Amino acid sequence: MKLLNLKTFFLANAMLLGAVSVQAQAEDEAQLIKQGEYLSRLGDCMACHSVAGKPAYSGGLAIDSNLGRIYSTNITPDKEHGIGNYSEQQFNDAVRKGVLPDGTGLYPAMPYPDYAKISDADMHALYTYFMKGVQPSAEQPPETSLSFPFSQRWGMRFWNWAFTSDKAFKPIGGASAEINRGAYIVESLGHCGSCHTPRGLGMNEKALDSGDGDFLAGGNLNGWEVPSLRGLPRWNEKEIVDYLQTGRNDKAAVGGEMTSVVEHSSSHMTDADLQAIAAYLKFLGGNPPLQAGDANAAQATEAKLTAAKNLSEGERLYLDNCGACHFVTGKGAPGIFPELDQATLVNAGDPTGLIHTILVGAQQPSTEKAPSTLAMPGFGNRLNDDEVAKLATFVRQGWSNKAPAVTKEQVAEVRKSLHHE
Ligand code: HEC
Ligand code: HEC
Ligand code: HEC
CATH class of the missing domain: 1.10.760 (Cytochrome Bc1 Complex; Chain D, domain 2)
Structure with a gap:
């Protein structure tokens, strides 16, 4: 028993x-x-x-x-x-x-x-x-069939x-756990370098980790410049987090291929991971002090647009088409209409992204933290190549911006590429 x-x-x-x-x-x-x-x-x-x-x-x-x-x-x-x-x-x-x-x-x-x-x-x-x-x-996607020699997967x-x-992944010696978490996400899963790192002769990313100065130093996607992420001297950590989480911050709005990254990936990241990425990106640039623009130049443009006398064609086109949202200050409204003064996209060496935005407009992604979406209309039907060139040149040289002028041939080129999209 x-x-x-x-x-x-x-x-x-x-x-x-x-x-x-x-x-x-x-x-x-x-x-x-x-x-x-x-x-x-x-x-x-x-x-x-x-x-x-x-x-x-x-x-x-x-x-x-x-x-x-x-x-x-x-x-x-x-x-x-x-x-x-x-x-x-x-x-x-x-x-x-x-x-x-x-x-x-x-x-x-x-x-x-x-x-x-x-x-x-x-x-x-x-x-x-x-x-x-x-x-x-059981969906069967179309087969990739490249022409020779790329057809040879070997x-x-x-x-x-x-x-x-x-x-x-190799942690950065001496950096905090937060910065290293950011480095890990950016270098590995985030694959930020696949767009933000310049490409070499073999179309390879020139650098794959933080130890190399080329890493995240800026790339180019069909003419649309992908900005450097090393330090982001115009933004503080909160602005980086806001941009990745909601597609906008008090200065800028997301555009181009980055829109899809925010929509499908970064807007779903935890606050802690976003903060880690921001801390890491600031760390990469050696934590530069925030940069301010040239206040005198900014005021001169604002005063000229406000007086609305003896305007150049570019200035007139700006007042007629853009001023209602981006204002005579070029500062827009925080979190609603992005700044044009000092904006990365406006000042890019290659003006393709700016021309593209003027021609077709832009739409913010809807995210959990910022579900409402704001859109900018396109002006491709209203403005001809010469007008877009003059307007873009004004925007690139107004306020404290100092980027090279845009030609109507450059506009024609971008307009032509739109038919293939
Ligand atoms: C930038 C676009 C892109 C992203 C992001 C991406 N993939 Fe892919 N993936 C592709 C493409 C394109 C192919 C097919 C490439 C080819 O045919 O050689 C592929 C192929 C694959 C394959 C081989 C599939 C097969 O049919 O045998 C796997 C597995 C895979 N991806 C997993 C992933 C996972 C997991 C992630 C996220 C961590 C991911 N991919 C993110 C573009 C992407
Ligand atoms: C598919 C390509 C692609 C990938 C992947 C990508 N980006 Fe971007 N990113 C862009 C483009 C293009 C822009 C420029 C957007 C614009 O002009 O409005 C940009 C802009 C940015 C900006 C704004 C910089 C500025 O000065 O305006 C930040 C911050 C940023 N990306 C962070 C990241 C991070 C962090 C990752 C990885 C988690 C990442 N990106 C992955 C294409 C990409
Ligand atoms: C109805 C309001 C409105 C008008 C008019 C307008 N915009 Fe915008 N603009 C916006 C909004 C909203 C965004 C942000 C869209 C997004 O997130 O993709 C934007 C984005 C931009 C950007 C990208 C800024 C960044 O941070 O990368 C540029 C450049 C720009 N506009 C230039 C212009 C120019 C030049 C004109 C005149 C031809 C113009 N806009 C007219 C509302 C407007």
């Missing part, structure tokens, strides 16, 4: 323990899936692997690269059309090394040169999320050998 009792006791206990560990495992897995989902936001996997109207992560986005048109693939756990048969090792090799299970290489339209620095723990959570937290989809192995690094 005693024996039996003891047996039941053990049995009951063992069953209880078993139940507890199954439950703990389920909780662990639920936790990993949640963590992986957040990491996929940090990595912005959605922006490239989804198209409007199709299931999340089912691929099919056309990316025009200088190799030709590349389609993103289905990365849902569907076994036939997606990556459902990938082992964790194969997933890691694809995401961090750009190597497919058959040994051939991915095209770097997938930012694996940056993802190479994702930690093992984060890769494990991502894998768990993509295998167990994402709905499988060639990508050579490119990888020449231009990528399998070095793990």
